[in-house]
Amino acid sequence: MKLTELCKGKAAVVDRVSIQAEHAVLARRLFLMGFRPGTRVEMIGRAPLGDPLVVRVNNQGFGLRKELTELIEVSPCE
Amino acid sequence: MSKLELLFVGLPNVGKSSLINSLTGSVLKVGNWSGTTVEKRSLQWKPEFTQEPITVVDLPGSYSLHATSPEEEITRQVVGESPTDRRRLLVNVVDSGQLERDLYLTLELKELGQPMLVVLNLADEAEKFGIKVDAASLAERLDLPVVSTVGVSRDGAAALATQLALSLPSLEPSPSTPFSSEEPDLKQLENRMREVMELSAATSTCSAEPGRTKLWHRRLDHALLHPFLGPILFVLAMLLVFRFTFLLSDPWITFLGTVQEVLARWVTALPLPALVNSFLAEGVIGGLGTVAAFSPVLFFLYFGMSFLERTGFLPRIAVGTDRVLRSFGLSGRSLVPLLLGFGCNVPALAACRTIDSSSERIRAAIAIPFMSCGARLAVYSLFAAIFFPGREAWVVLGLYLGGIVVGLVSAALFGKRSQSESVHSVIELPPFRLPPLRILVKQAWTRCYRFVQGAGRMVCLTVVVVWAMLHIPHGMQTQVEQSLYGRVSQLAIPIFRPMGVEDPHLVGALIPGIVAKEVVIGSMATSISGLVPLEPLSLSDGISQLGEAGLTALEETGGAILAMVSGLHLDISPNEESTPELMADLATRTTAAGALGYLVFILLYTPCVATVAALRDLVGWRWAGFLVFYQLAVAWVFGVLVYQIARLAGFS
Numbered sequence: 264m265k266l267t268e269l270c271k272g273k274a275a276v277v278d279r280v281s282i283q284a285e286h287a288v289l290a291r292r293l294f295l296m297g298f299r300p301g302t303r304v305e306m307i308g309r310a311p312l313g314d315p316l317v318v319r320v321n322n323q324g325f326g327l328r329k330e331l332t333e334l335i336e337v338s339p340c341e
Numbered sequence: 342m343s344k345l346e347l348l349f350v351g352l353p354n355v356g357k358s359s360l361i362n363s364l365t366g367s368v369l370k371v372g373n374w375s376g377t378t379v380e381k382r383s384l385q386w387k388p389e390f391t392q393e394p395i396t397v398v399d400l401p402g403s404y405s406l407h408a409t410s411p412e413e414e415i416t417r418q419v420v421g422e423s424p425t426d427r428r429r430l431l432v433n434v435v436d437s438g439q440l441e442r443d444l445y446l447t448l449e450l451k452e453l454g455q456p457m458l459v460v461l462n463l464a465d466e467a468e469k470f471g472i473k474v475d476a477a478s479l480a481e482r483l484d485l486p487v488v489s490t491v492g493v494s495r496d497g498a499a500a501l502a503t504q505l506a507l508s509l510p511s512l513e514p515s516p517s518t519p520f521s522s523e524e525p526d527l528k529q530l531e532n533r534m535r536e537v538m539e540l541s542a543a544t545s546t547c548s549a550e551p552g553r554t555k556l557w558h559r560r561l562d563h564a565l566l567h568p569f570l571g572p573i574l575f576v577l578a579m580l581l582v583f584r585f586t587f588l589l590s591d592p593w594i595t596f597l598g599t600v601q602e603v604l605a606r607w608v609t610a611l612p613l614p615a616l617v618n619s620f621l622a623e624g625v626i627g628g629l630g631t632v633a634a635f636s637p638v639l640f641f642l643y644f645g646m647s648f649l650e651r652t653g654f655l656p657r658i659a660v661g662t663d664r665v666l667r668s669f670g671l672s673g674r675s676l677v678p679l680l681l682g683f684g685c686n687v688p689a690l691a692a693c694r695t696i697d698s699s700s701e702r703i704r705a706a707i708a709i710p711f712m713s714c715g716a717r718l719a720v721y722s723l724f725a726a727i728f729f730p731g732r733e734a735w736v737v738l739g740l741y742l743g744g745i746v747v748g749l750v751s752a753a754l755f756g757k758r759s760q761s762e763s764v765h766s767v768i769e770l771p772p773f774r775l776p777p778l779r780i781l782v783k784q785a786w787t788r789c790y791r792f793v794q795g796a797g798r799m800v801c802l803t804v805v806v807v808w809a810m811l812h813i814p815h816g817m818q819t820q821v822e823q824s825l826y827g828r829v830s831q832l833a834i835p836i837f838r839p840m841g842v843e844d845p846h847l848v849g850a851l852i853p854g855i856v857a858k859e860v861v862i863g864s865m866a867t868s869i870s871g872l873v874p875l876e877p878l879s880l881s882d883g884i885s886q887l888g889e890a891g892l893t894a895l896e897e898t899g900g901a902i903l904a905m906v907s908g909l910h911l912d913i914s915p916n917e918e919s920t921p922e923l924m925a926d927l928a929t930r931t932t933a934a935g936a937l938g939y940l941v942f943i944l945l946y947t948p949c950v951a952t953v954a955a956l957r958d959l960v961g962w963r964w965a966g967f968l969v970f971y972q973l974a975v976a977w978v979f980g981v982l983v984y985q986i987a988r989l990a991g992f993s
Contacts, residue, residue, distance in 0.1 A: 265654040294530050295404040296767065297442060307559075312664040316568055317770065321441055322470060324562065324770030326660035326673070331767065339352075 264328075266335040267316065269306040275337035277302050282334055297321050298335060344427045345395045345509060347386075350420060350450060351434035352443050353402030354771045356462045360434060360490060361399055362780075363498040390506035406449045407525060420453065423516040431457040432501075437474045437489070438467035438772075440541040448533060451483065454518040458508060460501055461489045466772060470555055471548035479544040498972075558773055565657045575658050577809040579680065582645035586684060587715065590637035592897035597637070599890035601630030603883040611879035616815065620808065622875055629805035632797040634790055634859050635685070638715045642684035644785035650677070651776035660768050669753040672698075673768055675705040679748075682712030683741075686948045688788065690955035704752040706960050710948045710972055711748030714739050715823060716858035718942050723862055727928050728936040740944050742897055747975060749946060803856035803950055807864070821868040826852070830868075840942060840980040841935030841988065851942070857949045866923050938984030945976035 270276050277300055282290040298304070305329035307317040309322060315326040349357045361367070365386040385396040397662045403413040406420065411579030420431065433450050435443040450457060461474055480487035488504045490499030525533075565571050605622040613621075649655050666672055671679075674696050682689035696702045713721075721740055725733035810826040821827045822845065830849030837848050850865040878886075931939065947953065947969050956965040 273744070284937070290527065290765070291407065291525075291530065292404060294527065294534075295445060297771075299531070307562055310566060310661045310664060311568045311571050314664045315660055315768070317562070317660060322438055322472075322772075323442065324772075326656070326663065326768035326770060328663070328767075 264337060264339065266304065266306075266318070266332040266337050267329060269304075269337060269339065271306050271308050273339055274303055274305045275339045276311055277304060277335060279336040280335065292307060293331075293335075296325065297323070303340070304337065344389075344665070345512065346427045346429040347397045347398050347432055347505075348394055348420065348429055348980040349397070349432045350416060350446070351402060351462075352404060352436065352439070352446060353769060355434050355436040355439075355443065357402070357434045358399055359780075360460065360462060360501070361397055363490075364501060365397060388502065388505070390502075391509060393578055395509070399831065401444065419439065420450070424955060425514050425516070426991055428512040428514050429455065430505075432456055432460060433457060434460045434462050435908055436467070437461045437464045437545075438470050438472045440474065440545050441538060444531065444537045444540055448537065451485065452518065455515055456512055457485055458504060458507070459483065459485050459487045461487060463491070464489045465491050466774070467822070469712060470772075472545055473547075474545040479540075482540060482544065490611070530655055543880055561773055562657070562770075565654075565661070571661055575661060577651060578654060578658075582642070583683065585645050586638060586641040587718075588901040589641045589898060592894040592901065594634055595639035595897075596890050596894035597633045600887060601626060601633070603878060603886055605630075606875050606878035607883055608878065609875040610879070616812070619812070619874075620805075624640075624805040624808035625801075627808065628801035630799050631804055631857055631860055632793055635716075635800075635857075636793055639685055639688070640785050640789045642715070643688070643788045644781055646677075646684075647781050647784050648776065651774060651781070653771045653773045656768055656770050661769065663768070669708075669749045670704050671701055671708070671749075671752060674963070675701060675708075678709060679712060682709040683714065684715075685714050686710055686712065686952040690952065690959050693959055703960050703964065706956060706964070707755055707968060707971075708748035710952055710956070710968065711744045711751065711945060713744040713944055714858065714948060716949075717943055720858065720861050723924070724936045724940055726929075727924050728933040736940070740940060743941065743979075744944050746774045751971075751975070768944055800857050800949075800951060803853070804860070807853045807856065807860075811867070820850075821846075822863065836977070837942075837980075840938035840977070840984040842931055842939050842942075844930040847930060847939060851946070854943065855947055855950060857951070858943070861943070862923075865927070869923070869926055932988075934984050934987035934990075937987045937992065938980045941983045942976045942980035945972060945979055947972050 264275075266275070266277075277298060279300060280290065280293055281296055282293070293299075302320055305319045307319055309316050310326070314329040316329065316332050317324060317326050318332075319325075349361060351357050361384075362682055365384065365388075367386075381713055383396050386395045386397050388395065398419070400416040400419060401413065403416040405413070406417050431450055431453075433447050435447060447459060454552045459479070461479075463472070467474065474489075474568055476487045476489050486508065488500040490501050528847055537660075565574060605626045608622045608626060609618050611618065649658075655677055659676050661673075662676050663673035666675055670902070675693075678689045678692040680689075681692055686709055689712065690706060693702050693709070695707050696705055717740075718737070721737050722733065725736040729736050805825065808828070811821065811824050813825040814823075822831075826849060827845060829852065830845040831852075833848050834845060837843070842848060846865050846868045849868050850861045853864040953965055953969060956968060
């Protein structure tokens, strides 16, 4: 499923970050921030208007715009 | 002997600037906000352990040496150069709680082969989250010296100082191994990341039990993101900051006014020609007094904003408002500059430097001058009290909201929206931190001082020019209409007739209003009553007056603190300058509708010379020049519109 669909309070493991080749810089930055296959992400919630989404990776919070969370595939943890 | 240089490198918001402040005792601007340092900054440090001065360089936070943003590009260039005339030491600052994230850069830096030392910062915070790092083991694995520090506390950097005393004397200039400028692909990233994960797993332990701190942070995050509670908390926080600012600064503005008056009257008592006396008392001391009147508001506003910034509140607010601001071509990043604009436009424009997209920066620069600054409030409160008794708060609120709407719509109208700004669509949310009072005060003071230094000269100069306009031709001081100032005002009247303002005193006050909105009411009073010669004052009387004023200010500050605790209510009574005589006189000079038109013009037209200077520095002369004309045009159009509508609605 997409990271966007993850429910509040739930955790998931990143499967794939599908960013087009022309945005290599963005892909690298996300990778270094911790959005890479195998890392655990936790959905903290959404901003009052539903966008951006707030997630936590390795104890660090991030606000990600929806257009980005659409590109991150995750598998929810039980 | 070649120069010694310390380069502080690390990820965003790991406390590089705080650590430098703690180490050297100087004040660099610090925030709990990624990207506080957007340019390379350096300072000279003379430590106790060596006779040589050391250049300490603070570099913008970077995730890696392969740049993904303009600030990272700066870091990459500085770190990559191989100077032979300097001995340099890389100080890699690492967040102890984020080894997995931070050690990637450490490994990249190590490959440069330059003398280097690793600082495990924020050790106390990591411990609260249940994370412990074994510094000795990390040092062994990296084969580099490693020290633990707590950047914000007074002697948290002691370990670093000790290590520097050991490392620096033996330092040699060493060339940098050039790193491949080729961008690494994800495969290479993954390989190095595997190394980082192993290193991090081997040197840090994390207790499985989430500590109380962790839980508390989570609850706060949830509350701030709550669809109803979030916006309420945000509005409440901003109201508190502004209330705090205006309540606490008011007694000190009055006090500085008394100081100015006493000084001016002392000067008048000097045996000098009348014109020289007047120049010194009204031109020079008047100018300095205008600058001084800025500083209490700025100090308390900076203090309040620093508090919100350093606790980690602001990035959350940025996330919360990102969606709304995006409709106007802005983003959450522009929020802080826009908010600062309500205090003073000048620091607000300076804060725009942290916006990394140039088109967004221009849009923020267009919007900020329409954010109604504290100085404009003085004019609103006086006119609202005269023409709309009992409904002052609504008039003032309407003006503020009007400014916000005009500003945001103007921002949306100009500048192309580019699509490729997605790198900036990630906002880092730092942990909540409680900043020490000592640092907040120091920082507010430094920022305030820099403003007075920067804009002060321009304001002073223009006060002197206005003084000169009032005194040409010489000998007409009691009839302002006859002076150059009065004649210019007369000439401008036809322009303002469509907005219901035909009085030369009101129109005239708009000219010094371009210098600073603070002087608008004072200029009106002067031009109505004519220049009243100042009464000379004896030294002893002056001293006793100053003492009394100081005590009153202290007493009122105490009262203000109590009032702030006891309840929220918007107090907008006009200040000392507006005597009952002035209020009665102004009431006859225009209608209620005309007053509204006038206030709208005051809200929207060119804020002040200091703002124009800040605009020029930010977006260049062409944009700044265009914006001045744009603001004048917008102000005129809306002034006329509001007057005509108000007149039809029956406000006369």
